[in-house]
Each structure stands twice: as structure tokens, then as C-alpha cells.
């Protein structure tokens with residue numbers, strides 16, 4: 001691996017991947033898996049037996065020397081790819097200075113600069129303020145507290161198919177899979193779930209009719225603190241709503257003093273070719289949440305809110321580790337690289353993938369829908385294009401088949417493959433990945 005790192009540059013990785021030198025999991029991988037399985041909490045999922053050892057750009061290498069093209073970036077996190085030299089340098093330099101002092105109580109340059117940067121790239125016209133957390137779920141948790149504290153109301157609206165994390169407020173808002181909530185109750189009271197617009201599966205306006213029914217019969221909109229929404233649903237299936245859906249919710253919020261929170265933890269930080277996916281819809285939130293790709297892999301999350309909304313008093317919310325100096329340094333460098341190079345690359349490579357997938361759709365009847373912006377692309381598999389019955393089992397097979405051939409995939413929703421590669425991937429990566437997808441889809445269709 002060291003030799004490879006010396007040889008290659010992020011933008012011109014040598015084409016010695018994908019390669020499978022030993023059928024995965026190889027002997028070294030099996031050892032690690034055995035150790036892990038002996039001690040790990042049984043709640044971990046482990047999609048397939050990939051044991052990471054290193055990587056470069058959009059290539060991930062396992063412990064037995066197999067090299068994969070990564071179409072999922074550890075769930076949309078490794079935004080600048082693996083071992084980006086500038087990220088590594090920024091992290092090393094920060095680590096060599098100091099690892100901790102606690103940003104809740106004291107000051108340091110990287111934190112102040114990151115607050116400023118996030119405030120400047122926020123999609124709101126009004127000046128914003130920023131709170132730094134350790135993760136997505138912690139940002140969600142804080143946003144719920146902020147919304148309640150600001151509005152002095154307690155009820156919340158979230159959406160079917162939403163995923164907001166695994167802490168108590170977050171699972172109360174989550175409704176993508178029941179396993180995230182089962183047996184963990186009682187959850188937060190006062191959470192109402194409404195349908196999320198899905199152009200592939202729902203008629204226009206149907207999702208909004210449910211909102212009208214809610215306000216007519218169950219709760220007054222004047223008692224709602226916040227509506228929390230992923231502008232593009234991630235875990236729920238890479239679902240892109242019609243812009244009118246977001247616009248209608250903005251209007252409902254404005255008319256009733258409700259805060260609109262956009263959870264851009266998966267969709268943000270340049271992945272869609274703009275800083276935030278919501279910018280493609282032309283709708284501004286009051287509060288925006290970020291995490292995942294923000295730190296290129298180091299844990300960091302952010303609550304970005306309009307100054308007029310971030311009114312909670314001194315000492316009411318804080319964190320020991322949130323905005324850790326090393327994570328801040330990584331995030332600052334990540335934002336710089338994405339702004340300079342990779343946001344544009346996300347648009348260009350996203351178009352290349354979309355075109356390729358649409359071609360594959362002509363060939364493979366298993367593909368029901370292809371949708372995406374930038375490098376946030378959903379490939380929805382169906383048993384039958386007329387009934388649109390989700391091909392859940394085939395989604396799992398596709399993950400496994402691709403893994404055997406050197407491509408890392410990850411499913412979401414009932415039967416959608418989420419294509420969320422590092423924003424650094426190049427045309428070679430795209431074309432190789434599409435070729436493997438083609439072979440795997442043929443294999444699955446032939447078996448059926």
C-alpha cells in the first residue's frame with residue numbers, strides 16, 4: 001500500500017484496480033471478521049465481508065490486497081476519497097498542535113474559521129450562526145432542542161421514509177425502517193409523520209393532501225415547532241421529491257411560524273454539485289444540518305441556523321468533543337478542496353454515471369428507475385416495471401455480486417442502490433464501476 005501511495009496522485013490514479021487477487025473474504029479478512037464477531041455488539045449490520053486496509057482516491061483496498069472502486073464512500077462520508085494528501089497533512093498538523101481544549105468553553109482558530117466558513121456557505125440569505133457537534137444524530141438532537149427553545153412549541157413533523165439518526169429524538173423522527181425504533185419506546189411524544197413526495201411512486205399532490213388532513217383533524221399548525229425534512233431522502237431510498245413539495249412546505253411554515261429544518265447530513269457538502277441539495281429546489285431552510293462528508297471521515301456535525309432563530313441562551317447547549325480541533329482542520333480543508341475542485345467534479349462525474357445508468361436501464365429490466373443529481377444517485381430495482389414491486393432480494397444480490405468483482409455498493413430503501421462515491425472519482429472509476437454493474441445485473445437476471 002505504501003508503494004501505491006507514493007506512486008499515484010489523487011487525480012491520476014494508476015489503473016491497477018479494480019482487482020481481485022483472492023476471493024473475498026480472503027484469509028486475513030476472515031481472521032479479522034472472526035475476532036470482530038466474537039466481541040462486537042450484535043446490533044452492527046455488516047453488509048458484506050469487506051475488511052478495509054487502505055485506499056487512494058476512490059479506490060479502497062482490503063487487507064488481502066483486493067482493490068475496489070468505491071461507489072458508496074462509507075455511506076457518503078469519504079467526500080475527498082481515501083488518503084487525500086492535503087487532508088492527511090491538515091490532520092497531522094492539527095494533531096501535532098493539540099488534540100483538545102473543549103470548544104464549548106474556550107477558543108481556537110480552526111473552530112472559529114470553520115464556524116465562519118459554514119456560516120458563509122449556508123444557503124440562507126440571513127446571517128447564520130453555527131453549533132458544532134460530533135455526528136449527524138447529535139446535530140439532529142440539538143436542532144430539535146433549538147426549535148423547541150426558540151418557538152416555545154413542542155410538536156414536530158417528520159416524513160415517512162426519513163432517517164435522522166439513532167439517538168432518541170432522531171429515532172422518534174426516523175421512519176425509514178421499523179428496526180430502528182422497535183422495542184426502544186416510549187419515543188419522543190408529539191411527532192407526526194407525513195408522506196414524503198415520491199415522483200416514481202406517488203401522484204403529484206398526494207403527499208401534500210395528507211398534510212391538509214393532519215391540520216384539519218389532528219393538530220393545529222400553530223402548535224408545531226418544526227418540520228424536519230431531508231430535501232433528498234437518503235436511507236429511505238434516494239428519493240428526489242418534486243420542487244413544489246419543498247416550496248409548499250416552506251409556505252406552510254412561513255404562514256404558521258413553524259421552523260423548517262433541512263437535514264442535509266447525507267445530501268450536503270457539495271455531493272450534488274452545489275453545497276446543499278436544497279439549493280437545487282430553490283427553497284431555504286431556517287435550520288440546516290450537516291455531518292458525514294463534512295470532515296472527510298473525521299467525526300463532525302453542524303447545526304447552522306438563521307441568527308434570528310439561534311436564540312438559545314448561553315450554557316443551554318454544549319458538547320465536550322464537538323468541533324474537535326483535528327476534526328475542524330479536516331473539515332476546513334475538505335470544504336476548501338470541494339469548493340476548488342470536487343464540487344464541479346461531482347456534477348461532471350454524476351452526469352457520466354447517470355448517462356451510463358440510463359443506458360443500463362435500456363438493457364436490464366430489473367432497473368425500474370434511475371434518478372440523481374451530482375453524485376447522489378439512486379438505482380431502484382423492481383420485479384416488474386408495471387407493478388413496480390421492489391426487488392429487495394436482488395438488491396442484496398447486486399451488492400454481493402459487485403463485491404466479488406471489485407465494486408463497493410450499498411443499498412437503501414426497499415430496493416435502491418445508492419450511488420454516492422467519493423467526490424474525487426474520475427472517468428476511469430465511473431466507467432469501470434458501470435461495467436461491473438452491467439455484468440452483475442446480467443448475472444442476476446440470468447439466474448432469475
Ligand SMILES: Cc1ncc(COP(=O)(O)O)c(C=O)c1O
Nearest residue numbers: 135136137163164165234265266
Ligand atoms: C440524513 C441523515 N441524517 C442523520 C444521520 C445520522 O448521522 P450519524 O450516523 O452521523 O449519527 C444520517 C446518517 O446516515 C443521515 O443520512
